[in-house]
Amino acid sequence: MAYKHLFFDLDHTLWDFEKNSSECLADIYDVFEFKSLNISTLAEFQSEFSIVNKRYWTMLENNEITHEELRRRRFRDTLNNLGVVADDSFGLKINEYFLGLLPQKAHLIEGAVEVLEYLLPNYELHIISNGWQDIQVNKMKSSEIHHYFGEVITNELAGTRKPNRRIFDYAIEITNANIAESLMIGDNYEADILGAINANMDTVFYNPDGIPTTEKPTFDIKRLVELKNIL
Known part of the structure; x- marks a missing residue:
């Protein structure tokens, strides 16, 4: 053909995406002082976000959620799963920071x-x-x-x-x-x-x-x- x-x-x-997002997550871990929230390691945060993010993108592609729901929930759920109490508002704040930083990455x-x-x-x-x-x-x-x-x-x-x-x-x-x-x-x-x-x-x-x-x-x-x- x-x-x-x-x-x-x-x-x-x-x-x-994995390499670029990992760099962004490292910045987020420091800026939002996640260590003080008892998320003991950056690797733990990066691993949990990767799992949650992939799940939400699959749900989005299956028309089970909207883009806005993904934006609100993925960081909220990541933090909740790591034992940090986070609501939609905090999750969205982190997500906005993430989306501002992510497109600047070049790997x-x-x-x-x-x-x-x-x-x-x-x-x-x-x-x-x-x-x-x-x-x-x-x-x-x-x-x-x-x-x-x-x-x-x-x-x-x-x-x-x-x-x-x-x-x-x-x-x-x-x-x-x-x-x-x-x-x-x-x-x-x-x-x-x-x-x-x-x-x-x-x-x-x-x-x-x-x-x-x-x-x-x-x-x-x-x-x-x-x-x-x-x-």
């Missing part, structure tokens, strides 16, 4: 720039993300990858989020792409891969942990540089 349009997920696929997944440089001359590159529009754009600017991409498509623009096929249909429409010449590349099996398959789009599952799949993606890779063997 001669692909022309490549649609990338951003977080965890190109932009290293990328290994091989991201190498792959984008390789692909840019021959393909139209775009982003499809469930993140917030301004935050995702700022992440890309901070990590100096914004110039590689044409359209940055988020749920705010499409009015829906992955895995709903409508976000993929919207992406095809505004990029003037042909679905048969398009390829979705992402790390989230349910949101990126199953969503794109449902929209009749070919897929690359960036799967560094070797997660088994029920419905096979078109391609399955463990390292981004493997895209150079496909495209």
Whole structure:
């Protein structure tokens, strides 16, 4: 298949969310003096947030909660789970600090720039993300990858989020792409891969942990540089 349009997920696929968020959480741990709240170690805080955040993003993608609920609850629950009494207001205050800091971080997944440089001359590159529009754009600017991409498509623009096929249909429409010449590349099996398959789009599952799949993606890779063997 001669692909022309490549649609990338951003977080965890190109932009290293875990490394960038860990740095932000270290700042939060100090600024909000969590040690005095008997959260004994930064690692404990980072680990619990990672677990809670992933759970809430899964709930969001399944339409079980709203973005605003995620923003209010993820830090509240993280602190509560660590034995600190926190309400929605405090959780939201920390979340606002987090979202102000996070887009300034610039760590990328290994091989991201190498792959984008390789692909840019021959393909139209775009982003499809469930993140917030301004935050995702700022992440890309901070990590100096914004110039590689044409359209940055988020749920705010499409009015829906992955895995709903409508976000993929919207992406095809505004990029003037042909679905048969398009390829979705992402790390989230349910949101990126199953969503794109449902929209009749070919897929690359960036799967560094070797997660088994029920419905096979078109391609399955463990390292981004493997895209150079496909495209």
